[in-house]
Each structure stands twice: as structure tokens, then as C-alpha cells.
């Protein structure tokens with residue numbers, strides 16, 4: 001295959017032609033174009049990934065476990081891997097899409113680093129966590145049913161050591177209708193600037209509507225505290241996409 005053909009195959013054109021509505025799924029066709037899709041769809045994604053390495057480096061503890069939940073193709077997993085400077089730390093990536101994990105294995109193998117990465121195909125609602133120092137949910141919680149989110153965060157918080165963290169990145173919504181409209185318009189302009197057509201933007205919007213349920217910043221903050229984290233810091237925002245750092249203070253019970 002020519003390089004041009006190869007590039008075209010990896011470009012997200014999944015919503016380029018008019019098609020009947022189906023809910024968005026992380027299937028083989030999405031897995032194939034995912035790096036291109038997420039880079040062109042999520043403002044700040046290309047900043048957040050390298051910062052996950054910086055944050056991991058700051059909070060990882062020797063002899064602990066690190067988790068990347070909803071790891072997709074492993075971009076956030078590999079960022080964590082490069083931030084881990086102890087050889088007695090475990091790093092586990094979990095995703096319930098076999099199509100995503102199959103490609104993730106390939107990217108992990110290509111990444112030249114001595115720390116082993118364990119990949120597990122399972123629903124994070126069924127996963128067990130223990131002795132955690134850094135856990136990442138990079139644009140994953142938004143796909144979990146809202147009524148199951150608190151129980152998941154509570155299990156993560158109670159498995160987190162004192163001084164450990166959760167990095168939580170999410171698409172958010174706004175209480176104010178005016179801000180919601182402005183931020184949504186700016187997000188769509190970002191997509192347009194990245195080459196998506198109006199048809200692609202509107203068909204993708206309809207496909208994710210019932211699958212990706214955004215909440216407000218305040219809902220996230222309050223639930224993280226209620227789940228057992230002691231401090232929540234907004235460390236990144238671009239339009240309606242944010243990343244939070246939830247910290248278990250050094251004095252709290254693990």
C-alpha cells in the first residue's frame with residue numbers, strides 16, 4: 001500500500017457520508033482511526049497526554065499499583081509508563097473493547113520501555129483496585145452510566161494510598177445555557193478547523209448523544225470529594241473539555 005493510501009486509512013471519515021443513526025461504539029472501525037479522531041475532536045488532548053506523564057512522575061509511589069481505566073490504544077497508559085521511575089510499580093491498562101485492546105497491545109510493544117504493562121479486557125465497573133498511587137480516567141467516566149459513576153470513584157478512592165491521585169479528564173456541560181451554547185460552538189469550530197464537515201460534526205453529535213453523558217464541573221468536584229478524595233484541582237480546561245486532579249491527602253486512611 002502507498003503511504004498516501006495508508007494515511008487515508010487512518011484518517012477519521014466515519015461520519016463523512018449521510019448514514020442511518022446508530023449509537024457510537026468503540027468497535028474495529030473506530031479503533032482503526034482513533035488516534036486521528038481523538039486528536040481532531042478533543043481540544044487539549046495533545047497537551048493532556050504529555051501532562052499525564054508529568055503528573056504521574058510527581059505522584060507515583062514505590063511499591064504501588066497504577067491503573068489506566070478505559071485505556072483505548074494506550075496513549076495515556078504510555079504517558080504514565082514514562083512517568084514511572086520505580087521498577088517495583090505495576091501498570092495496568094483496562095478497556096472493555098477487544099478491538100481497542102488488540103491495537104493497544106501493538107502500541108505497547110512498539111514503545112521501548114522496561115516497565116511491563118498488563119492489559120485487561122474487562123468492564124471497569126467489575127475491576128478490582130488496590131494499593132494505587134496514580135489512576136487515570138482520561139475521557140472514560142463520561143461513557144459510564146451516570147448512576148454507576150459514584151460507586152466506581154468510591155472504589156478507586158478507597159484503593160488509593162495517602163498522597164495518591166486520580167487524573168480525571170472529561171467533556172463537561174454548563175449550567176448556564178448561554179455558556180453551554182458558546183462552548184459548544186467553540187468546540188465545533190475547533191472540529192471544523194481540524195477538517196471535519198458540518199455533516200460529520202452533526203452525525204457524530206447525534207451518535208454520541210445517548211452514550212457520552214457530560215456533567216458539570218461542580219457535579220464532578222462534589223462527587224470526587226463525596227467518594228473519598230480530599231482535594232480537587234482543575235489543572236486544564238479548553239472549551240468544554242477539562243482535566244481534574246483528585247488528591248487523597250497524605251494524612252488520610254488508605
Ligand SMILES: C[S@@+](CC[C@H](N)C(=O)[O-])C[C@H]1O[C@@H](n2cnc3c(N)ncnc32)[C@H](O)[C@@H]1O
Nearest residue numbers: 026070072075076095096097123124138139143
Ligand atoms: C475516549 S476513550 C479513552 C481514551 C484514552 N484514555 C486515551 O487517553 O487515549 C474511552 C475508552 O473507554 C472505554 N470504556 C468505556 N466504558 C468502559 C467500561 N465500562 N469499562 C472499560 N472500558 C470502558 C472505551 O472502550 C474506550 O476505549
Ligand SMILES: O=C(O)C(=O)C[C@]1(C(=O)O)C=C[C@@H](O)C=C1
Nearest residue numbers: 037038041042139171204208212
Ligand atoms: O464530543 C465529541 O464530539 C467527541 O468526539 C468527543 C469524544 C471523546 O471525548 O471521547 C467522543 C468519542 C471519541 O472517543 C472521541 C472523542
